[in-house]
Amino acid sequence: MSTGIGSVPVHDAAPAGRHRSEKAVVLALSLAAMIVSMMLTLVVPILSLIQSSLHTTAANASWVTTATLLSAAVFTPLLGRFGDQHGKKPTLVGVLLVLIAGTVLAATTHSLLWLITGRVLQGAATAIFPLSLSILREEIRPQKLPAALATASGAFAFGSGIALVAPPVCSQPVPTPTIATCSGWPPGSPSSSSSPS
Numbered sequence: 001m002s003t004g005i006g007s008v009p010v011h012d013a014a015p016a017g018r019h020r021s022e023k024a025v026v027l028a029l030s031l032a033a034m035i036v037s038m039m040l041t042l043v044v045p046i047l048s049l050i051q052s053s054l055h056t057t058a059a060n061a062s063w064v065t066t067a068t069l070l071s072a073a074v075f076t077p078l079l080g081r082f083g084d085q086h087g088k089k090p091t092l093v094g095v096l097l098v099l100i101a102g103t104v105l106a107a108t109t110h111s112l113l114w115l116i117t118g119r120v121l122q123g124a125a126t127a128i129f130p131l132s133l134s135i136l137r138e139e140i141r142p143q144k145l146p147a148a149l150a151t152a153s154g155a156f157a158f159g160s161g162i163a164l165v166a167p168p169v170c171s172q173p174v175p176t177p178t179i180a181t182c183s184g185w186p187p188g189s190p191s192s193s194s195s196p197s
Contacts, residue, residue: 025139026148029132030155032092036099036128037159040068043119045164054112067116071123079127083134092131099125129156 043050043064051061083091102121109115132152140148 022140022144022148026136026151029136030152032096033129033132033152034155034159034162036122036125037156038163039099039103039122040072040126041160041163042166050115054110054115056112060112063112063116064119068119068123071120072126075124076127076130079124080130080134083127083131088131088134088138092128092135095125095127095131099128 047058047061047064050064051058054061079091079095098121102118102125104118106115106118106122109118129152133149136148136152137145
């Protein structure tokens with residue numbers, strides 16, 4: 001057995017480092033899977049709010065979800081094949097950039113057309129999930145692979161559930177009094193009218 005300074009074993013350093021690296025890979029890819037699943041279902045509970053905000057019809061607003069599903073159906077196998085031919089990791093990074101671009105566009109636009117365009121980009125990012133599973137198969141030791149795949153799959157399902165619950169809650173106004181209101185500003189607020197003259 002090889003030893004280092006002070007008779008401390010050094011042959012376990014590489015396995016320990018690999019173990020930490022595998023944990024980081026599983027965490028990062030599971031997080032990516034959760035985010036992409038959230039993007040797929042995030043707008044479903046608030047379609048009526050989108051319809052009223054953009055002053056459009058229910059049929060037009062439904063394209064916000066339909067376009068995402070169609071994009072996912074088209075681009076997921078294409079990008080998966082592209083990853084097999086040109087490298088899964090570079091493809092995953094590129095798809096993540098597409099997801100970011102689509103998310104920024106969808107979050108900042110006030111046009112239904114550009115919102116649908118952003119959702120198409122987000123739908124293409126569904127390929128993140130199969131790419132993540134493929135990378136896990138390459139990077140994780142066989143004895144740890146079932147747990148890693150289960151973690152990524154569970155994160156994907158968890159993201160879908162969170163996305164169905166969070167938007168309705170977050171879209172509700174929260175009647176929390178601010179410091180300015182409690183101090184009597186603006187004039188006419190309850191605290192200012194009740195304060196002694």
